[in-house]
Amino acid sequence: MGTSLEPTHIDFPAERRPDPNHSDCRSVASILARVGDKWSVFVIMMLSDGPKRFNELKRMINGISQRMLTLTLRGLERDGLVTRTIFPTIPPRVDYELTDLGRGLQQPVKALGEWAMTHQDQIAAARTRFDERNGG
Amino acid sequence: MGTSLEPTHIDFPAERRPDPNHSDCRSVASILARVGDKWSVFVIMMLSDGPKRFNELKRMINGISQRMLTLTLRGLERDGLVTRTIFPTIPPRVDYELTDLGRGLQQPVKALGEWAMTHQDQIAAARTRFDERNGG
């Protein structure tokens, strides 16, 4: 392989750990890690309106390499967010589609995207100020 | 320095670019990139209930290195999400606090966290299934 899809380990202080023997925040962290992944978010968005083929996605997300698209899709498939359907034709055809779980995730992701959308100016301004006061 | 806080470049296909001359998705991507950042999310969460000092945060987020906490806080400060207040005492004291912008971001982030919370079992199960069918 070469690339691990495993999340990084995070220790949470006892006072913050929600439930001692049910679920610590590690699993949540690993999920956030996938959402945080640049490409995952875009793939999820691109699959909003129905299934897509591999190269179709590759063209839609201009700039992603074949390798990264493969890796991203594998990760999403592993998490049960996307299904992979192979049509045994020649040439081969593979469809990727959001699962119910994936569609559920889309909602909070969209909310985040919309927040980013509506506040991008404020953030850009803050960055400029910071860079001026600083690096200037 | 050594570490760039700049987002990675993303090209969007013309059909998907929301508005040609106002804002392409790059800025949104750069915001998502910060949220996607493992540590940023946790720092934002830890600052929910008021300002915190550097080492206080470091203890709360067990596992983060001093270096990464510094870098993370700088990034959040640059984006206008947290403020940094220095008390010129000896020993020095520095407080970090969420801005209004930061508190606003907390909402969608929390939504995402809650989704992750409530679906972690499904995802864990999916991962196990995938790993069994696969690596097995």
Place this chain on the structure above:
DNA sequence: CAGGATCCATTTTGATACTG
């Protein structure tokens, strides 16, 4: 078409030592 395998460059992170 849809990848798998390799190799290499860049980024990111951690450990460690030092400072006002």
Place this chain on the structure above:
DNA sequence: CAGTATCAAAATGGATCCTG
């Protein structure tokens, strides 16, 4: 206490070639 500086290790990503 709250960092900065430096170095080494590890993760990540792209380019390229190959295959059913």
